[in-house]
Amino acid sequence: MSNLIKFKIDGVECMTERGKFIVEAALENGIFIPTLCNMPGVKPKGSCRICTVKINGRLMTSCTTPVADGMEIESNSAEINELRKSIVELLFVSGNHFCPACEKSGNCELQALGYYYQMMVPRYPYEFPLREVDASSPHIIKDQNRCILCKRCIKTIKDEEGKSFFAFHDRGHRLEVVLDKEMGSQMSEALAEEAMKNCPVGSILKKEKGFNQAIGSRKFDKKAIGSDVKL
Amino acid sequence: MKNTVKQIVEKYGNDKTRLMDILIDTQETFGFIGQEAVELLAHQLGMSQVDVNQTISFYHFFSTKPRGEYAIYLNDSAVAHMFGRQAVKEAFEKEVGIKFGEVTADGKIGLFNTACIGMNDQEPAAIINNKVFTRLTPYRVREIIKHIREGRKVEGLINESFGDGKNQLPSLRAMVSSNIRRKGMILSDDYVYGSVTRDILPKMSPEAVIAEIKHSHIRGRGGAGFPTGLKWEFCRRAKGEKHFVLCNADEGEPGTFKDRVILTEKPELVFEGMTIAGYAIGSDEGVLYLRYEYRYMKEYLEQVLAKMRAENQLGKNIGGIEGFDFDIRIQFGAGAYVCGEESALIESLEGKRGEPRDKPPFPVEKGYLNQPTIINNVETFATAVRIVQNGGEWFTQFGTEDSTGTKILSISGDCMFPGVYEVNWGFNVADMLNMVGAYDVQGVQVGGPSGTLIGPDEFHRTLGYSDLSTGGSMIIFGRQRNLLKDVVLNFMEFFIEESCGSCSTCRNMTQVMTNKLKKILNGKGVAKDLDDLKQWGKVLQASRCGLGQTAGNPIISSLKNFAPLYDALIQKDKDFDEGFDLVASVQNSCKYVGRVPNFNHH
Numbered sequence A: 001m002s003n004l005i006k007f008k009i010d011g012v013e014c015m016t017e018r019g020k021f022i023v024e025a026a027l028e029n030g031i032f033i034p035t036l037c038n039m040p041g042v043k044p045k046g047s048c049r050i051c052t053v054k055i056n057g058r059l060m061t062s063c064t065t066p067v068a069d070g071m072e073i074e075s076n077s078a079e080i081n082e083l084r085k086s087i088v089e090l091l092f093v094s095g096n097h098f099c100p101a102c103e104k105s106g107n108c109e110l111q112a113l114g115y116y117y118q119m120m121v122p123r124y125p126y127e128f129p130l131r132e133v134d135a136s137s138p139h140i141i142k143d144q145n146r147c148i149l150c151k152r153c154i155k156t157i158k159d160e161e162g163k164s165f166f167a168f169h170d171r172g173h174r175l176e177v178v179l180d181k182e183m184g185s186q187m188s189e190a191l192a193e194e195a196m197k198n199c200p201v202g203s204i205l206k207k208e209k210g211f212n213q214a215i216g217s218r219k220f221d222k223k224a225i226g227s228d229v230k231l
Numbered sequence B: 001m002k003n004t005v006k007q008i009v010e011k012y013g014n015d016k017t018r019l020m021d022i023l024i025d026t027q028e029t030f031g032f033i034g035q036e037a038v039e040l041l042a043h044q045l046g047m048s049q050v051d052v053n054q055t056i057s058f059y060h061f062f063s064t065k066p067r068g069e070y071a072i073y074l075n076d077s078a079v080a081h082m083f084g085r086q087a088v089k090e091a092f093e094k095e096v097g098i099k100f101g102e103v104t105a106d107g108k109i110g111l112f113n114t115a116c117i118g119m120n121d122q123e124p125a126a127i128i129n130n131k132v133f134t135r136l137t138p139y140r141v142r143e144i145i146k147h148i149r150e151g152r153k154v155e156g157l158i159n160e161s162f163g164d165g166k167n168q169l170p171s172l173r174a175m176v177s178s179n180i181r182r183k184g185m186i187l188s189d190d191y192v193y194g195s196v197t198r199d200i201l202p203k204m205s206p207e208a209v210i211a212e213i214k215h216s217h218i219r220g221r222g223g224a225g226f227p228t229g230l231k232w233e234f235c236r237r238a239k240g241e242k243h244f245v246l247c248n249a250d251e252g253e254p255g256t257f258k259d260r261v262i263l264t265e266k267p268e269l270v271f272e273g274m275t276i277a278g279y280a281i282g283s284d285e286g287v288l289y290l291r292y293e294y295r296y297m298k299e300y301l302e303q304v305l306a307k308m309r310a311e312n313q314l315g316k317n318i319g320g321i322e323g324f325d326f327d328i329r330i331q332f333g334a335g336a337y338v339c340g341e342e343s344a345l346i347e348s349l350e351g352k353r354g355e356p357r358d359k360p361p362f363p364v365e366k367g368y369l370n371q372p373t374i375i376n377n378v379e380t381f382a383t384a385v386r387i388v389q390n391g392g393e394w395f396t397q398f399g400t401e402d403s404t405g406t407k408i409l410s411i412s413g414d415c416m417f418p419g420v421y422e423v424n425w426g427f428n429v430a431d432m433l434n435m436v437g438a439y440d441v442q443g444v445q446v447g448g449p450s451g452t453l454i455g456p457d458e459f460h461r462t463l464g465y466s467d468l469s470t471g472g473s474m475i476i477f478g479r480q481r482n483l484l485k486d487v488v489l490n491f492m493e494f495f496i497e498e499s500c501g502s503c504s505t506c507r508n509m510t511q512v513m514t515n516k517l518k519k520i521l522n523g524k525g526v527a528k529d530l531d532d533l534k535q536w537g538k539v540l541q542a543s544r545c546g547l548g549q550t551a552g553n554p555i556i557s558s559l560k561n562f563a564p565l566y567d568a569l570i571q572k573d574k575d576f577d578e579g580f581d582l583v584a585s586v587q588n589s590c591k592y593v594g595r596v597p598n599f600n601h602h
C-alpha cells in the first residue's frame, strides 16, 4: 500500500502509484489533460506545453512532472484553459494548417483541440510561412507546413540499430523536423505507417493512404477529444 | 579527408558524447563540416546523418558550407550599434565587396553577424578566426582587409596595442582590455592562489566546507540566485557512480563580460573554487564550459591548468589529502546563448543540441551523464575560495542581509568608464551611474535583455536578490537613444535567434510579439496592440526554461516603464489597423506569378 499516493486535481481527490507522471495519473482517475507532444510509454519531452498545469503557483507540464504525495494540481481552470487555447492558436498561426484540404482531418489532434477549446479564429495574426514539402522518400511525405515540432517521430521511428530517421534541424523559429535522405529512401512500409500514425497532425503522410478512411467517420469526427476518458 | 575525420573521432574515443569536440576539430581542420564529413562522422559514430546534422545546425559557429579562409563575425549587440557598428559594417561590405552572410567567390573572406561576444566595453568588436578585434572603426576595417588580401595570417592583423593586464601575456596576446575599474575580494591581488587547497582544505572535512558555504549565504552569481551551499549539499547527498563539477562560462547574456575578465585575470581562483567544490561534493572531475567566443583564451587557460597540475593544485592527492583527486578539462560551446541554461549546458556537454531538460529531475540528482552534478557560475566558484579562506561569517559582513558578499558588474553603454566593477550588494542604481560617469541617462537595462529596463524614477532601487536581481549586466542608455527601435527590437530579435525552438510558446510567441512591435514602430499600431502585447506576453510563462519565460521582458518591461514612448507611436484616430500593406503584398504576389503590378488602374 505504501506505493499508493494521494493527490488532488482541481479539488478532486485522486490516487495513484508513486512515480507516475501527472497526465497518466489523471487519466487513471478519469480526468483528461490535453497533450500533443506526449506519447504514452515514450520518454516525455515537454515541448508543446499544452498539458501545462499549475502547482503551488508554478506552471509545470503534466507530461513530465511526476505526481508527489499530497500534490494539489490546478488544471481545468479559466486561466489554464485560456493558456492552452492560446497555445493551440499559436500552433495554428505559425504553420499553414488548412484543415478542409488535409488528409489527416478528423484524426488530427491539433484540429481536435481547436474544436475542444472552441477556437473560432486565432487571436494572433497568421504568419503564412513559406515551408517545404519533402516527397523524396518512396513511402512518405513530410509536409513542413503542418509540422508542430512535437518530436514524436524523432523519438519513436528508428531502425534496428537505434538510428533515427527523423531529427531536428536548425533552432528557434527556423526549427524543422527533417527526414534522413538515405534512411528515408529505405524506410519500410510498416515503419512509414507507424510514422504517420505517430504524427499528431498531417505532417507525415503515408503515400497513397491519405484518404483510406472516409472523412466524417474518423476518430474525432465522432467524438470530441478527451470525451472517452472515464473512470 | 577520411583518415583525418577518423583520427579526430578516435582522438575522442569514438565517443558520441564528445560530439562537440569532434565537430569543433572537424570545423577547424576543414573550415566547415561538409556533406562528406557528415557522412564519415555519422558512419564512424553509428549515427544517422540527420542526427549529426541536428547538432551541427543548432550551433551558430558550425557550418556545413565554407565560411571563408578568414571568417569575420561582427558583433550585433545593441551596444555595438551605439558605438558605430553600422559604419563598420558598411566598411566591411565595401572593402570586401560582399554582403553580410556571404563568402567571397575566391573563398577567402566571409562576413557574418553574431550575437553579443562579451566585449560590450570595447565595441564594435569582431571575431576573425578565433581572435577578437576590438574598438573597430572604418579605418581599421580597411587596414584589416588590406592585410588579409596581402596574405597576412590572422595574428598579423592585430596592431601592436594589446589589451591591459594579462591580455599581454604571450599565451594570450589579445587586443581585449580587462577594464577593471573597482576591485573587491575577488578581483583583489591580495590572495595567493592555492593557499586554501594547500593550507586550509586538509584541515576541513567536506561537510565543514559545505557548512561554511551555507553559512555565508552566498547565492549563485549566474543570475538565478540559488543558494550555493544547498546546491552542494544536495549533490553531495545524491547517489551516483560519479559526481561532477561544472563551471558555467557560457556568458551569453548580452552585456555581460565579467566572466571573461575573471577568467583572464584570476583563472587560478576559478579553478581552485572548482577544486574545493570537488572536495565538498566528492567529485574528481570538473569541466569548464567556455563559450566559443572566448576560444582565444584556450592556450592560456590550458597553460594555467598545466601549471596547476605541476604544482599539485590539480591531480592526485591534492594538498596532500590522501585520495583527493581532481582534474579539470575545458569544453567549448559553439555559439548558443541557451547553452548557458544549466541543463542545456549539460546536453551540449554530452554532444547534443543545447535543449534544456525538463525539471525535475535537477542536475544535482541527474546531471552530466545522468550523474549528480553541480553547475555554478565562474564568479560563484571564485567567491567560494574567499569564503573557505575567511569563513562564512566573515563573508556576511559584505553586502546586505539577503544578498551577502560582492558582485562583479559588467557596465557598458553610454558612460565614461565602461568596464568591470566589483561592488558590495546593496549598491543603488543612481550611485552606480555616478560611479561610472553616466549623465543624462534615459534608462538602464539591468540584468541584460532577460532582465528589466528601468527609467530614472527607479534609479533609487538597489542591486540585490530582493530588489533588482542581476547576473551583472548593466547597459546604460543616454537620452539620445531610440529605446524601442534600437534596444527593445534588438533584444527581441536576439531571443528569436537564440531560442532552442523546443517550446511552442518560446518558438512562436517571441516572433508574434516582435511582429507586433514592428507594426507599432512602422506607425501602424493602435491602442489595442499595447493591450495585446501585455496579455500575449503571459503565454511565455509556460515555457520550459528561463529563456522563454523572460523572452518577452524587453517589451513587457518597456511597456511598463516607458509607456509614453509607445503612446507616441500609436495612431490616436483609429481603433483598428490590420497593419496590412496592400502595395507590398501585391508586389510580392506579382513576383511569384510573374506579373507586373500596376497600381494606377485602381
Ligand SMILES: Cc1cc2nc3c(=O)[nH]c(=O)nc-3n(C[C@H](O)[C@H](O)[C@H](O)COP(=O)(O)O)c2cc1C
Pocket: B219, B220, B221, B222, B223, B224, B225, B226, B228, B248, B249, B250, B251, B252, B253, B337, B338, B339, B340, B341, B342, B343, B375, B376, B377, B378, B380, B545, B546, B547
Ligand atoms: C537562457 C539562460 C542562459 C543562462 N546563461 C548563463 C550563463 O551564461 N552563465 C551562468 O552562469 N548562468 C547562466 N544561466 C543560469 C544557469 O542556468 C544556472 O542557474 C547557473 O549557471 C547556476 O550557477 P550559479 O548558481 O552559480 O549562478 C542561464 C540561464 C538561462 C535560462
Ligand code: SF4
Pocket: B338, B355, B356, B498, B499, B500, B501, B502, B503, B504, B506, B507, B543, B544, B545, B546, B547, B548, B549
Ligand atoms: S523556453 Fe525556449 S529556449 Fe527554453 S527550452 Fe523552451 S524553446 Fe528552448
Ligand code: FES
Pocket: A034, A035, A036, A037, A038, A045, A046, A047, A048, A049, A050, A051, A052, A061, A062, A063, A064
Ligand atoms: S504534452 Fe506535455 S508538453 Fe506536450
